[in-house]
Amino acid sequence: MNPGSQPRRTGLPVRTEGLVHIYRSEGQDVAALAGVDLVVTAGELVALLGPSGAGKSTLLGLFGGLMRPSAGRIFVGNHNLADLDDGALDALRSTEVGFVLQGAARNLLPYLSARQNVEFAQGAALRQGREVPPADEVLALVGLQADGDDLVGTMTPGDIQLAALAVALAGAPGLILADEPTSQLDDRARDGVLDALLRLHETVGTTVILVTHDPHVAARVPRTVTIRDGRVGAEGGGGGEYAVVAADGSVPLPLEALEVFAPGAPVRIREDDGRWVIEPWPGPTGPSAPATPPTVGQGRGQS
Amino acid sequence: MWAALAYRRWQTVFVLLLSASVTACVVLAPLLTNSLGEGILKSRLERLDSVEALATLRVGRTPGHLLTGADLAAEFPQAATPWFGEGIGGIVAPTQVATRPGALPSPVSLRSRDRLCDHVRMRVGRCPHAAGEVAVSAADARNWGWAPGQDLIAADLGNQNRPVSLAIVGVYDEPAEPAYWLGAVVTGKSGLSVPLGTETVAGVDDLLTAPQTFEGAWSQADVSVQYPLARDRLTVESLARLDTALVLAPGTLATLISPVPNLQQAVTSGQHLLRLVIPLLLAQLAMLVAAVAFLTVKVAVGQRRPEVALARLRGYSSAASRRRIVTELAVPVVLGLPVGVAIALAGDAVIRALLLPSGVSLEVGWPLWAAAILGTAVTLAASVVASRELSADSILDLLRRSAPHAERGWLARGVFVVLAVVGVVGIATRSLTGPLALATPMVLALAVGLTAGAGLVRIAGRMGARTLTRRPPAVALAWFSVARRPELRSIVTIVTMASALTVFAVNAVVVADRNRANRAELEVGAAVALVTDATRPADVAQALSGLPAPLRDQVMPVGLATPRDASAGTTLALRPGDYRRLGFQPAGGPPLDLAALADPEIPSVKLTGQQLSGRLRWVSAAGSPSQPAEVRFGVTVRLRSGEILDRDLASVSEAGSDMQDFAGPLLCPQGCELHGLWLRRSRSVGAPVEGVVTLATLAVDGIPLPVLDPVLWHPDPTSGGGRMLSVERSSEGLALNVVSDGGTATALYGDVPERVPAILAGRAPSDEHDGQFSLFGLSGRPVPARIAQRVPALPVVLDRGVLVNFDTMARLGGELPADGTVQVWTDQADPSTLSAVTEHLQARGIRVRTVERVSEHLHRYQQSATGWGLGLEVVTSVAAVLVAAVVLLVVAATSWRMVARDLASLQAVGLSRRQAYAAVSLEQTGISAVAVLLGLGCGLVGAWLALPLIPLFDTPVSVPTADLTPSLLGMTGAAGGCFLVVGAMGLAVAASMVSRATPDRLRDSW
CATH class of the missing domain: 2.60.60 (Lipoxygenase-1)
Known part of the structure; x- marks a missing residue:
């Protein structure tokens, strides 16, 4: 996996179709995801953005097989996760998917060194007869080869996060899922971790999906997906942001557009010289106004 | 794995110790059963005097079979010889010798004994070593003028009284080696009057002779070989073998008398009791320790949830992750096996040293190792069961520190509650007996502890919210801590069980001791009873009246007379006023109406x-x-x-x-x-x-x-x-x-009542009519009497006899019958008082034959299977309290990082160190206090339920009626002691927690 010596590995594509996840909390059902349609191509680096509680971490957990969707389908590589039993999901996590939990130290056994943690993480793959890269190479990939034998408790927060990333890479996965990998880090450490992720993505070709609130991170990621109210609210890339038409034809409006198109307000969508225009419904007095306003769907961003 | 164990080294140590404790409890059962069985044997052996501890092989000579000691020794079972010392053979022939010329011949024993000359000191002359030579006693030499060189003419009674000439060659001193003579009475007879037919003749000590004297003659002699029991070689196991081996070959004419069958019976019945008592004690302790081990392992498993989550996250299967944890816990559990065996051996050694007679040996057989493996297997099984929740939880659930299903334990609680209810109802309706009944108090405590632990966590949150603004912050923090730390439920459960066990154990010891003391007091009547050889009650009364004050007021004469018919009651005569002052009233019955025994106020003429x-x-x-x-x-x-x-x-x-x-x-x-x-x-x-x-x-x-x-x-x-x-x-x-x-x-x-008033114990005399009957007087004559009161028991005579006024009976006069004694009772047990009374009586010709002490009777009861078994209750209760204290440490060792981090967070936002300490100490002592109170209640219920099931005596006693009234003082004292130990540990834990709550803790994620 050394960028200089290892062949580039193809990352795993990820695709969801109408993904729904419902939590049951204190007797009530709460929809964390309400129909997510998302495609991440192999080798892509995607950041999931969105406010707290929008469903980003839930989506990441579903990609990693940590939970099962209430409805819809998830494809990781060639696997439809809904079809996999627990054993197959375990096998998937051992070699195909690497997961970085929020809170770097939670990813590591505190009484082991970084190298030992990597070796521990490789254990399941080895038992399955899979080939795994040497721990030193994994550590080198994230820039930790010099500190590999330090116990976790003696490492800096930045190095702990790098070690967590190394552990996620231990089985040479095709997909890395990282939940807030740069939170609670200073700028330097954050950049170090981000550099490692970008290097990984560029040199090895691993698909990386990370969750972040940090605009600096979002700015350096080629593609961002904003999750809002359990759906894909917007996407961006190269400094711009755009809405995404969902499978059911709905388009979430940007937040600033909601100030004009209040939820429940009727709008008219028409083609104007090759462009599609969305505008407030002029009302019954208008030239072609219907007798009563049309019924519109509930919820923000629906049109 | 080793790094993980080292990371949680204190937890590892505690798991090891708890595994060792479970193993020790299980191992102690066979060890103690063996040691207490050995104790019973040693105690019985100690009570045997040198004569009782003999196997005696005896045969009477006949004219055709002039056996010698060597002939007889050949018939002793060879398989039994390892447990006996060297046999001492002897021949004794009855004969007659005239003490003076012309005097009627006196009966005398002609005695030879193996190695006689090594054990007799000759005052004059030499030891006889040839046929026809004898040595006479110094008393005979003095009384009858016998000296070496003289000949005695003895009659060979087996040979038509043929006169045999015996040459005196020496004069022997009083034999001084009881271990050699083994009860043979050789001297002390010279000069005493001895009945011989219708005449009375002078007594003569034994004539000692060489074995050769009996060769070819003295066919009426008795041949015997005495084998002293080698007490130090005898064990419970070898006693059974000896009992089997000690059988003579068929057809032999010899008889064999030995104490072995009685010993075997005593040990067997004692072991039967031990099998009842020891499981009762150790099962409760084992249940407590097993519960502690399970809860500790559960806490340890809970603490490893993030590790399991990580393993699952990295692709390990659920089973592999769980196996990894079980393997990690199995290391200290298995290491606990040798430690547990060592603890059990040490405990057994302590019990042998403190409770049992000296010389009780340790026997390490296969039951010990089987028990050790069983004990370790129990803890391993607890680890496997505790780890089951890991399989059920998802990775996300595992990432939370505590299991999301707080109500998961409801099934176990429900099972124990049902078991407890069934047990309580079963015992109350007497439909449940045996081990299940004996385990009920502990099951009850477990059910109460589990329920209370769950309930406390439920209400703690509400109480925290309620007290948040109205009380010092420490109070609310303590409540919240209880609410959010499920492991504190373990403390409630275990401390409840431990205090229940302690309360139950202390109460059992107090109640048993009380009943044994009651029985001992009933058997003796006063602190000390001096049994005299007086034949007239009035003589003793008169002698005592001559004692100087205050000694005179500290003693009382007591007469006892038992008729030949054993089924008839014994008469006990004492002075009511003195008895009220100096004696023990029988427990468990109505007070004796001593006023009814008052002597008529008419003096004798x-x-x-x-x-x-x-x-x-x-x-x-x-x-x-x-x-x-x-x-x-x-x-x-x-x-x-x-x-x-x-x-x-x-x-x-x-x-x-x-x-x-x-x-x-x-x-x-x-x-x-x-x-x-x-x-x-x-x-x-x-x-x-x-x-x-x-x-x-x-x-x-x-x-x-x-x-x-x-x-x-x-x-x-x-x-x-x-x-x-x-x-x-x-x-x-x-x-x-x-x-x-x-x-x-x-x-x-009228100096003697028309009918002597008597207090009757037990069944009515056969001649009783309308409360009137004849009692057996101190003179052995019937005395008209009337029943003044019926009671269950009386001193000394127990449940078969009557109590009358000593002076009334003394007025009737007379000498005691054969089965009568006059005793002197006193409430003073100090040697100087007893010595003064003894000397005073001796100066008046009254000898004190034996001294009965309540303390000795009590000691005898304590040196028994039930006595030792109940003594173990003390050990059990101490162990229970220590286990409870250890639980606080275990919980602290497994959760201190989280608590310290929380405290550090709170201190970062303004909580003072003092308030932090107050909160943690309040939490620790508060739940301990609640649990101890619950344990006190469970112990009280347990005493009511199970105490009647515990044998207080090896052989059941009919009187006094067992007094099973719980000792509230003992129980509250035990609960208080339990709280002191547990509370002190809680405060120490609080101090340790707070000292670790440094800002560095805020970086901890685990």
Whole structure:
């Protein structure tokens, strides 16, 4: 996996179709995801953005097989996760998917060194007869080869996060899922971790999906997906942001557009010289106004 | 794995120790059963004197079989020899020797014994070593003038009394080696009077001779070989083998007497009790420790949830992740096996040193190792069961520190609650017995502890919210901490169980001790009873009255007489006032109505002199009989021996009236007492006599006796045949109205009641009618008595006997029967007092034969299977308290990082260190206090339930009635002690937690 010596590995594509996840909390059902349609191509680096509680971490957990969707389908590589039993999901996590939990130290056994943690993480793959890269190479990939034998408790927060990333890479996965990998880090450490992720993505070709609130991170990621109210609210890339038409034809409006198109307000969508225009419904007095306003769907961003 | 164990080294140590504790509890069961069984054997062996500890092989010689000791020894079972010392053979022939020329021959024993000359010190001459040579005792040499060189002529009783000449070659000193003579009484007989047929002759000590003397002669001799039991070689296991081996070959004429069968029976019955008592104690402790181990392992498993989550996240399967944790925990659990065995061995050694007789050996057999493996397997199984929740949880659930399903334990709680209810109801309705019944108190405590733990967590959150603004922050923080730390439920559960066990154990010990003391006091009657060789109760009473004050007030005479018929009750005579002051009243029954035994206030009339005289008038009320006879009048006197004799004083004509002065010899050279007046027809019993005798005077040597007041007399209740001699006042003196069939009609002097009032224990005498019966007097004569009170038990006589007034019985006089003793009871057990009384009695010719002490009787009960078993309760309770304290440490060791981090966070936002300490200490001591109170309640219920199931004595005693009243003082004291230990540990834990709450903790993620 050394960028200089290892062949580039193809990352795993990820695709969801109408993904729904419902939590049951204190007797009530709460929809964390309400129909997510998302495609991440192999080798892509995607950041999931969105406010707290929008469903980003839930989506990441579903990609990693940590939970099962209430409805819809998830494809990781060639696997439809809904079809996999627990054993197959375990096998998937051992070699195909690497997961970085929020809170770097939670990813590591505190009484082991970084190298030992990597070796521990490789254990399941080895038992399955899979080939795994040497721990030193994994550590080198994230820039930790010099500190590999330090116990976790003696490492800096930045190095702990790098070690967590190394552990996620231990089985040479095709997909890395990282939940807030740069939170609670200073700028330097954050950049170090981000550099490692970008290097990984560029040199090895691993698909990386990370969750972040940090605009600096979002700015350096080629593609961002904003999750809002359990759906894909917007996407961006190269400094711009755009809405995404969902499978059911709905388009979430940007937040600033909601100030004009209040939820429940009727709008008219028409083609104007090759462009599609969305505008407030002029009302019954208008030239072609219907007798009563049309019924519109509930919820923000629906049109 | 090793790094993980090292990371949680204290937790590892505690898991190891708890595994060791479970193993130790299980291992202790066979160890203690063995040690206590050995203790029973040693205790029994210690009680055997040198004679009782012998196996004696004996055979009588016959003319055709002149066996020697060596011949007999060959018949001793060879398989039994390892447990006996070297046999000492001997031959004893009965013979007769005249002490002086012309004197009647005295019976004497001609005795030879193996290696005799090594064990006899010759005062004069030498030891006999050839046939026909004898040594005589120094006392015989002195009394009869015997000396070496003289010949004695003895009679060979087995050979038509053929005279045999025995040459005296030496004079031996008093034998001084009990271990050699083994109970043979060789001396002490010289000069004593010995009955021989109808004559009395002088006693002679044994003649010691060489074995050669018996060669070819003395066919009437007894041959014996005595084998001293090698007590130190005997164990419970070898005793059983010895019992089997100690059987003579079929066809032998010899008999074998040994203590082995009795020992085997005692050990067997003791072991039977141990199998009941030890599981009761150790099962409760084992249940507690197993619960602690399970809860600790559960906490340890809970602490490893993030590790399991990580393993699952990295692709390890659920089973592999769980296996990894179980393997990690198995290391300290398995290492706990040798440690547990060592703890058990140490505990057994301590118990052997503190409780059991010396010399109880340790036996390490396969049961120990089987128990060790079982104990370790229990903890391993607990680890496997505790880790099951890991399989059920998803990775996200595992990432949370505590299981999301707080109510997961409801099934276990429900099971234990149901078991407890079934147990309580079963015992209350007496439908449940055996081990299940004995385990119920602990199951109850477990159910209460589990329920209370769950309940406490439920209400703690609400209480925290309620107190948040109204109380100091420490109170609310303590409540919240209880609410969010499920592991604190373990403390509630375990401390409840431990305090319940402690309370139960302490109460059991107190109650058992009380009952043993009651029994010992009932058996002896007072703190100390000096059993004398006196034959007359009055002698002892008189001797004691001569003691100086205050010693005189610290002693009392007591008479005991048992009739030959064992089923009849024993008579116990004592002074009610002294007994009230110095003796022990029987427990478990109504108070003795000692006032009912009060002596009549009429003093005895001593008759000392030569002649009785007086004047009487006879007036017949029957007219003129067809065949008039004489009516005889006399008195009865009571000799010091208790014998009652008539003194015939006057004779008047039955017909008409007559006035007469009378006189007769008193015939009481040693003095006597006036007992009664009598009247009878001189002949023709059956013809009625009716009339009045008026006694004008009655005098001894001319001195009138003050006995003419009718209140001093009462009719004899034992007179039969309608005979009645009633008394009334008359102007001339004492009028005696007689109505009889001609037989003797008697009026008795009132210094002895008409019927002696008696307190009866046990079943009524066979002759009892309307509360009246005859008791067995101290003189062995029947005494008219009436039942003043019926009680379940009386001192010494227990549930078969009567209690009467000593002075009343002493007035009746007489010598004790064969089975009678006079004792001296005292409440002073100090040697100086006993020595002073003993010397005082000895100076008056009364020897103290034995000394009975309540403390010795109590000690004997304590040195028994049940005594030791209940003594173990103390060990159990101490262990339970320590286990509870360890639980606080375990919980602290497994959760201190989280608590310290929380405290550090709170201190970062302004909580003072003092407030932090107050919060944690309040949390620790608060839940401990609640649990101890619950344990106290469970212990109380357990005492009510299970105490009646515990045997308090090896052999059940009928009296006094078992007093199972719980000792509230003991119980609350035990609960208080438990709280002190657990509370102190809680405070130490709080201090440790707070000291670790440094800002560095805020970086901890685990």
